[in-house]
Amino acid sequence: MTNSPEIKPKGGIAPLKNVAALMTLAQRLIHRPSHLPGIGVFNGPSGYGKTQAATWVQNKTGAIRLEIGDWWTPTTFAVALMKEIGVPEPKGPRWRLIEDAIGHLAQPGHPPLIIDEADQVMSKGFVETIRQIHEATKVPILLVGEERLPSKLKVSERTHNRVLDWVAAQPCDAEDARLLADTWVPAGYTISDAALERVRRDSQSKHRLISVNLERMTEWCRVHGVKELDAFNEALANGEPAARALAKPVRRVA
DSSP: OOOOOOOOOOOSOOOOHHHHHHHHHHHHHHTSOTTSOOEEEEEOOTTSSHHHHHHHHHHHHTOEEEEOOTTOOHHHHHHHHHHHHTOSSOOSOHHHHHHHHHHHHTSTTOOOEEEESTHHHHHHTOHHHHHHHHHHHOOOEEEEEOTTHHHHHTTSHHHHTTEEEEEEOOOOOHHHHHHHHHHHSOTTOBOOHHHHHHHHHHTTTOHHHHHHHHHHHHHHHHHHTOSBGGGOOSOOOOSSOOOOOOOOOOOOOO
16 A cells, blocks of 8 residues: 555536526526516535525626525524524514515515425425525525425415426536546546546546545545556445444354
């Protein structure tokens, strides 16, 4: 084995198809005619790079982005929204916080509001608050969540009816896998198209797992003193927990 220096990936957010799809949706909401609703839904399975896409859109448009936690309450949401708006220590009852947020978001040309992990909005019961914010401000709102988000939104008919467009995140294809490799595999290391296709297939075409496996392969190459990721000969992460070997029975001596 070779004691190689630490290697660093190139980093950044790869310009994947799901990134472009969410940006296109955001632009449609921003530039929609004034008589149309301004809510968009971006949904798909875990690991499809939705949060990365949301972060990219946030950086490009100046959007406010909230990632909803499973412990959040309607008041937690109101406080977090005000903090993202720029109030360091929001105080007051929830209705006052929402009124203040509406006053800010209603400014002409305000960038979008991105609600990540929007499934939590449904289970926590403040989807109507988000609808009312949209009604009062006309600010574009992007709801980003898991694949069942569209069906969950049917529970709130008034919100469901105000969705301008629905976009489903897509699994990683060969072109996106190469973009991920170009982004995360450090300079000086290589991976062939055939090996990359195996990574994509074994990673269930999930962007996150592909990135995890590329990092794992790169580290293996570093330890073994090779530059070709094709040399990696261990199992790839596939989203399933590693199987545990059963303990051998202990023979008791009489």
